Amino acid sequence: MADVAIPRAKPQMSEASAWTQLKYNRNWLGFWFMVPAMAFLIFFLAYPLGLGIWLSFTDTRIGRVGQFIATENYEWLWDDSIFWLSVFNTLLYTFVASAFKFAIGLYLALLLNEHMPFKAMLRAMVLIPFIVPTVLSALAFWWIFDSQFSIISWSLKQLGLISQNINFLGDTTWARICVIFANVWRGVPFVAITLLAGLQTVSPSLYEAATLDGATRWQNFRYITYPLLTPIIAVVMTFSVLFTFTDFQLIWAMTRGGPVNATHLMATLSYQRAIIAGQLGEGAAISSAMIPFLLAAIMVSWFGLQRRKWQQGESND
Amino acid sequence: MTDLPASKVDLKSVISAPSRVDNSEGMSYLQSVPRRLVTLYLPLTIIVVVLLFPFYWMALTSVKPDEQLLDLDKYNPFWTWNPTFKHFHKLLFESYYPHWLWNTMYVAICATVLSIVASVFAAYAIVRLRYKGANLVGGLIFLAYLVPPSILFIPLATVVYQYGLFDSPLALILTYPTILIPFSTWLLMGYFKTIPFELEECALIDGASRWQILVKIVVPLAIPGLISAFIFCFTLCWNEFIYALTFLQSTSNKTVPVAIVNEFVDGDIYRWGSLMAGALAGSLPLVILYAFFVEHYVSAMTGAVKE
Numbered sequence: 001m002a003d004v005a006i007p008r009a010k011p012q013m014s015e016a017s018a019w020t021q022l023k024y025n026r027n028w029l030g031f032w033f034m035v036p037a038m039a040f041l042i043f044f045l046a047y048p049l050g051l052g053i054w055l056s057f058t059d060t061r062i063g064r065v066g067q068f069i070a071t072e073n074y075e076w077l078w079d080d081s082i083f084w085l086s087v088f089n090t091l092l093y094t095f096v097a098s099a100f101k102f103a104i105g106l107y108l109a110l111l112l113n114e115h116m117p118f119k120a121m122l123r124a125m126v127l128i129p130f131i132v133p134t135v136l137s138a139l140a141f142w143w144i145f146d147s148q149f150s151i152i153s154w155s156l157k158q159l160g161l162i163s164q165n166i167n168f169l170g171d172t173t174w175a176r177i178c179v180i181f182a183n184v185w186r187g188v189p190f191v192a193i194t195l196l197a198g199l200q201t202v203s204p205s206l207y208e209a210a211t212l213d214g215a216t217r218w219q220n221f222r223y224i225t226y227p228l229l230t231p232i233i234a235v236v237m238t239f240s241v242l243f244t245f246t247d248f249q250l251i252w253a254m255t256r257g258g259p260v261n262a263t264h265l266m267a268t269l270s271y272q273r274a275i276i277a278g279q280l281g282e283g284a285a286i287s288s289a290m291i292p293f294l295l296a297a298i299m300v301s302w303f304g305l306q307r308r309k310w311q312q313g314e315s316n317d
Numbered sequence: 318m319t320d321l322p323a324s325k326v327d328l329k330s331v332i333s334a335p336s337r338v339d340n341s342e343g344m345s346y347l348q349s350v351p352r353r354l355v356t357l358y359l360p361l362t363i364i365v366v367v368l369l370f371p372f373y374w375m376a377l378t379s380v381k382p383d384e385q386l387l388d389l390d391k392y393n394p395f396w397t398w399n400p401t402f403k404h405f406h407k408l409l410f411e412s413y414y415p416h417w418l419w420n421t422m423y424v425a426i427c428a429t430v431l432s433i434v435a436s437v438f439a440a441y442a443i444v445r446l447r448y449k450g451a452n453l454v455g456g457l458i459f460l461a462y463l464v465p466p467s468i469l470f471i472p473l474a475t476v477v478y479q480y481g482l483f484d485s486p487l488a489l490i491l492t493y494p495t496i497l498i499p500f501s502t503w504l505l506m507g508y509f510k511t512i513p514f515e516l517e518e519c520a521l522i523d524g525a526s527r528w529q530i531l532v533k534i535v536v537p538l539a540i541p542g543l544i545s546a547f548i549f550c551f552t553l554c555w556n557e558f559i560y561a562l563t564f565l566q567s568t569s570n571k572t573v574p575v576a577i578v579n580e581f582v583d584g585d586i587y588r589w590g591s592l593m594a595g596a597l598a599g600s601l602p603l604v605i606l607y608a609f610f611v612e613h614y615v616s617a618m619t620g621a622v623k624e
Contacts, residue, residue, distance in 0.1 A: 026446050026447065026448050027448045027449050029442070029446055029448070029527055030442045030443075030446040030447075030448025030449075030451065031448065033438040033439065033441060033442035033446060034438070034439050034442050034443075034454065035438075036434065036435035036438055036439070037435040037436060037438065037439035037458075037498050037502060038439075040431075040432075040435060040491075040494045040495060040498055041458070041461055041495060041498060041499070043476075044473065044476070044491060044492050044494070044495045045461055045464060045469065045495040046461075047476070048469050048472035048473045048476055049464065049468075049469065049472070051472035051475065051476065052468060052469065052471055052472035055471065055472055055475070060475075104364070107360070108361075108364055111357060111360060111361045111364075112361075114357055116357065116358075122361070122365065123615075124607075124608070124611045125365060125368075125369065126364075126365065126368060127607075127611075127614070127615070128368070128369065128372065128604065128607070129368050129371075131552060131600075131603050131604060131607045131614075132372070132600040132603065132604065133555055133556040133558075133573070133574050133599060133600060133603070134556060134558065134574075135556075135558050135574035135575075135577065135578055136375075136573075136574060136577065136596040136597075136599050136600050137371055137372075137596075137600075139577065139578070139592060139593070139596045140371040140372070140374060140375045140593065140596060141371060143374070143375075143378065143589055143592070143593060144371060144374060146589075149386070149387060149389065149589075151374065151394055151395075154389050154394060185367070185368065185371075188364075188368070189368065190618070193615060193618060193619065194618060194619050197615070197619035242463060242465065243465065245465075246465035246466075246467040246468065247467075248466075248467050248558065248559050249558035249559065249574070252558070252562075252578070253578050266467075267467035267468075267559075270467070270471065271470070271559070271562075271563075274471045274474075275471075275474070275563055280471055280474075280475065283471050284471045284472065287467060287468040287470075287471060288468070290467070290468055291468065294463065294464075294465070294468075297463075298460065298463050
């Protein structure tokens with residue numbers, strides 16, 4: 001009812017006071033309030049987004065205005081095996097890393113939801129990998145995965161499990177495993193802490209009731225925790241997938257796409273082609289090729305949110 | 318109806334219930350101590366150790382003398398008995414590091430303040446003014462949150478170049494808000510929704526303008542939300558890499574993450590000490606900030622997802 005009361009009160013107010021239409025009309029006022037945010041988002045987000053798509057149809061280079069060349073960039077990429085390799089790498093990276101992030105994140109959230117001493121401190125510590133700038137922790141991983149002085153190789157050698165150093169970032173398979181590991185390492189705290197916030201809203205009486213009825217721990221999880229958590233899982237995982245798919249800095253700090261392009265993602269390839277090689281048009285085509293995937297992820301997020309509202313019994317707002 | 322073990326347990330809990338404090342261990346008494354050790358403490362310890370090990374390694378490397386870094390056979394690599402501050406000294410007095418730290422801080426604070434001011438207005442307008450199309454704009458802002466920097470940096474580089482901002486901190490101060498505004502608007506919308514309408518109605522009746530309501534009522538009540546948004550935005554700025562890598566060129570203008578990757582990574586076999594010292598010094602300000610505002614930080618992170 002409060003919503004209804006306000007609009008009725010407003011026109012009387014603006015009549016009573018002698019201020020101009022511009023100052024009291026809610027639409028104009030709303031417009032003025034939106035100006036700063038909109039200015040930023042239009043000039044530095046919406047316009048570049050369109051410009052990027054336009055650039056992908058031109059042969060622009062650094063320092064030279066391009067000509068419209070229709071879909072030539074895309075045709076060129078279609079025959080480019082490195083591009084397809086980067087698409088494959090991106091999909092592999094996204095799926096494997098997201099799956100692990102989800103599994104470990106959910107598990108960690110369940111563990112942290114238990115009662116134990118130093119709970120608050122543990123939760124705070126878990127989030128540290130997410131706070132520290134990605135590049136800086138990626139450098140630590142670079143050092144941990146060093147080909148000669150890796151602490152992991154050393155420990156395994158001491159344990160007698162391997163006889164030679166593992167060439168972590170020089171071997172194609174190992175390099176992929178390492179960057180995925182680093183990504184999972186960084187992503188798990190985010191997933192765990194957000195899911196933990198979701199877990200805390202689940203009423204303990206549900207578990208008590210189910211346990212009285214003889215439910216096992218697995219059944220408690222499967223039929224109470226998981227269904228109640230689905231909406232928040234949908235949102236968290238969409239964010240996670242989105243940011244993994246467009247990841248750049250972790251790869252750039254650890255491998256720069258090597259060895260033999262085995263860890264090149266679409267974002268790193270577009271940076272290499274556009275900024276380092278100077279082919280802005282081609283780079284823009286690669287990054288525009290990411291848009292369909294992102295749209296798919298956004299659709300998932302959208303339906304996840306819809307379902308959440310429906311579950312809360314909230315009407316369309 | 319219920320099977321025997323369950324009802325027994327229930328009885329026990331009922332009996333002991335009155336003497337128990339409210340936030341007690343809940344149902345965890347159902348588990349024995351050894352079982353809890355294996356199912357809870359062991360996996361938790363492993364995960365926490367893995368999550369924190371890189372930082373230990375970073376800190377240890379940054380204080381180890383060079384010869385110990387590379388000789389793994391003579392010295393135990395997991396500890397050092399003669400720490401040195403040589404690497405930090407090199408960092409602070411023989412490189413641009415203090416400069417880079419200052420650049421990062423300057424860019425992060427300016428971009429954060431700009432974005433928060435813009436977001437407060439936008440969020441208030443969307444939630445409380447409810448102008449025509451406010452819901453649509455709210456949705457669009459959420460979509461803007463999902464547009465990643467990796468698809469924007471190429472066109473933005475041309476835009477930045479056209480505006481003559483290339484290689485200037487201003488380029489970052491103006492582009493970072495595109496990442497921050499959608500997030501903080503969304504977060505603040507959630508906070509503003511919790512402020513009772515009646516407060517604003519009272520103020521309107523007393524003759525306050527919308528501006529006065531915003532500055533004297535809404536903003537003071539939303540201070541926790543503002544702190545959350547501020548800290549989270551600051552962290553995002555500090556963490557940002559691709560824009561800083563693309564838009565900045567001269568060594569002295571760079572931000573910490575970019576400078577470390579580009580300027581410290583050279584062929585020197587003894588680079589690890591100073592590299593890790595640089596990474597540690599670049600992370601510490603954020604970790605300290607985080608330590609003071611853990612609750613705000615978590616509420617920012619979860620708030621953005623929940624709304």
